[in-house]
Amino acid sequence: MKRLLVLAVILALAVALVPATTQAQEKVTLTIESWRNDDIAFWNDVLIPAFNAHYPDIEVIFAPAAPTEYNAALNAKLEGGTAGDLITCRPFDLSLELFNQGHLVSLNDLPGLEHFGPVARSAWITDDGSDVFCVPMASVIHGFIYNKDLFQQTFLGREIAIRCLWRWAEHRARSF
Numbered sequence: 367m368k369r370l371l372v373l374a375v376i377l378a379l380a381v382a383l384v385p386a387t388t389q390a391q392e393k394v395t396l397t398i399e400s401w402r403n404d405d406i407a408f409w410n411d412v413l414i415p416a417f418n419a420h421y422p423d424i425e426v427i428f429a430p431a432a433p434t435e436y437n438a439a440l441n442a443k444l445e446g447g448t449a450g451d452l453i454t455c456r457p458f459d460l461s462l463e464l465f466n467q468g469h470l471v472s473l474n475d476l477p478g479l480e481h482f483g484p485v486a487r488s489a490w491i492t493d494d495g496s497d498v499f500c501v502p503m504a505s506v507i508h509g510f511i512y513n514k515d516l517f518q519q520t521f522l523g524r525e526i527a528i529r530c531l532w533r534w535a536e537h538r539a540r541s542f
Contacts, residue, residue, distance in 0.1 A: 396425070
């Protein structure tokens, strides 16, 4: 459900960028740059067909690069003027650098951005907090690797595990 909401925001932005006269007269193509090549089937089989059901004259091309090659490929396309119409922004410094180079613009006046809280915008905002330059789309969860035996043998390990489980249970209870 969250993915569909994100798609709606992204594609609504894309539709707003297409002049009304163009929409009525000819088919328009929008290309989305991404590093999420694992998502290609979902985009091509679910999201794009759902979008095209409402906007048949807008062709959406999801053009992902391999995750390890995305930054270099995107930078080359931006420098060469061949980047897609919508760019998936990496969080924090990588996209901030694209903003500082003039490849991304301030989206402060974008309708709907006010629905994203400060935490959601934090990965795509200037260090001084004055400009948001990408539309928040998803968050990243990090994990930790630990020595299971040592963790279980220590009092601190058991105490942390109990607190983590309790917080997880509270979070799940609020989710329903």
